Amino acid sequence: MSDDVILKVNDLHTYFFTESGQIRALSGVDFTLQRGEVLGIVGESGCGKSVTAQCIMNMVPNPGRIMGGSINYYRRANGQVEEIDIINQHPRGRVMRSLRGNDIAMIFQEPMTSLDPVYTVGSQLLEAITLHQDVTKVEAREVAIDALAKVHLPEPHRIIDSYPHQLSGGQRQRVMIAIALSCNPSLLIADEPTTALDVTTQAQILDLMQELQEATGMSIIFITHDLGVVAEMCDSVAVMYLGKVVEKTDVDSAFYDPKHPYTRALLRSIPRMDEQKNSRLAVIKGNVPDPSVVPLGCPFHPRCPEYMPGICNQVVPSMIELENDRAVRCLLYDKNQVQTPQPVAA
Ligand SMILES: Nc1ncnc2c1ncn2[C@@H]1O[C@H](COP(=O)(O)OP(=O)(O)O)[C@@H](O)[C@H]1O
Ligand code: SF4
Ligand SMILES: [Mg+2]
Structure with a gap:
């Protein structure tokens, strides 16, 4: 992995101002x-996973607003690195259009909602190709067929003239990946791209994404509620709880030495191969609280098995830097707060 940074998200606050109140997403x-x-x-x-992605694309829908923090993208061009301050750009302005067209691409969970049902796959892919590449119509069709072949769609000459409803979910997701990659992005944001697919198709799409990542060297932000997918795909992981990153670590440490009680709870809820298909998973106690009424102190405290009364319900944990570039937002690791950590069951 190279040392240099492509994206830095810092203290990002985004709220939705709904009729029933303010939601701190x-x-x-x-x-x-x-x-x-x-x-x-x-x-x-x-x-807050999807809202984080929307912020990076500067596409937060109404009634949402970025209230604070920063998102910086570092564009490499002609041997120089240009810093782009995303949240201070106009969402539909020149800089954001250029970023979305040339640098950052996104794929979503359900390709049927991103593909237009009334146009063929080919015309949607051609539109993306002619936007980014200086090619004639005839050449663009060849580029499109090539792009469909690269995502391992069978018979790309036939698929190019199909309509989205004629394809399976897995094939549609491959088309979406082909469209996303047509701008040769340096950063791909994939928001639950395999959640709507069956297990076999999910595995195939993950393999494809891994292959394309290795071939292009692009960075990927892979959003998922499934730690099994993280294990398969990712170098590092940011665990989010109620609008905050609570643990950031390399992927091996997340699995073998998770620090945050929430990460540990998520790990216990992963389905295991040796369990019966429909057996119940360990679920995390309680529900995610409504973001409009975040608990005092550590927002995870009502559900935390290591809750420390008098501390966790009073002090808001800050991010504690640990060794090996790890960070955790939990008072168990805060030397100023915990003299004698004595976890007590809540
Ligand atoms: N368009 C919206 N209007 C109001 N609230 C929203 C909107 N989009 C997201 N939220 C709220 O923001 C919070 C984070 O949502 P989201 O990022 O979609 O979660 P997830 O991690 O499941 O992707 C949720 O409480 C959600 O209800
Ligand atoms: S701060 Fe306390 S309640 Fe929050 S995760 Fe850590 S131990 Fe649990
Ligand atoms: Mg989401």
Whole structure:
């Protein structure tokens, strides 16, 4: 992995101002992504994974607003590195259009909603290709067929003239990947790209993404609620809980030496091969609280098996830097807070 940074997200706050109140979707997200790194962002539903992606694309929907923090993208061009301050760009301005067109691409969970049902796969792919490459119509069709072959779609000459509904979910996701990669992005954000697929197709799409990452060296932010997918795909992981990153670590440490009680709880909830298909997984006690009423102190304290009364319900943990570039947001590791850590069951 190269040393240099492609994206830096710092203390990002994003709120939704709804009729029923203010939802603090992100309340201090921090992470740094290196060039060529595959970072998994993981956490239960509602913890702010998709909103983080929307912020990076500067596409937060109404009634959402980025309230603070920064997102910097480092574009490499002609041997120079240009720093782009994403949240201070106009969402539809020249800089953001150029970033979305040339640097950062995104794929989503359900390709049917991203592909237009009334146009053929070919015309949607051709549109993306002619936007980025200076080619004639005839050449563009060849480039498109080639792009479909690269994502291992069978009979690309036939598929190019198909409509999205004529393809399977896995084939549609391959088309989306081909479209996303047509701009040769340096950063791909994949938001639950395999969640809607069956297990076999999911494994095939993960293999394909891994192959394309190795071939291109692009960085990937891989958003998922599934730590099994992280193990398969990622170099590092950012675990999110209620709009904050609570643990950032390399992927091996996340599995073999998780520090945050929430990461440990997530690990216990991964399905195992030796368990019966429909047996119940260990679930994390309680539900994710509503982000409009975040608990005092550590937001995880009502669910935490290592809760320390009088500390965890009063002090908001800050990110503690550990060795080997690891960081954890938990008072168990805060020397100023914990003289004699005595975890007590909540
Ligand atoms: N368009 C929206 N309007 C209001 N609230 C939203 C909107 N999008 C997301 N949220 C809220 O922001 C929080 C984070 O959502 P999200 O990032 O989608 O979670 P996930 O981790 O499942 O991707 C949730 O509480 C969600 O309800
Ligand atoms: S700060 Fe306390 S409640 Fe929060 S995760 Fe750490 S031990 Fe659990
Ligand atoms: Mg999501």
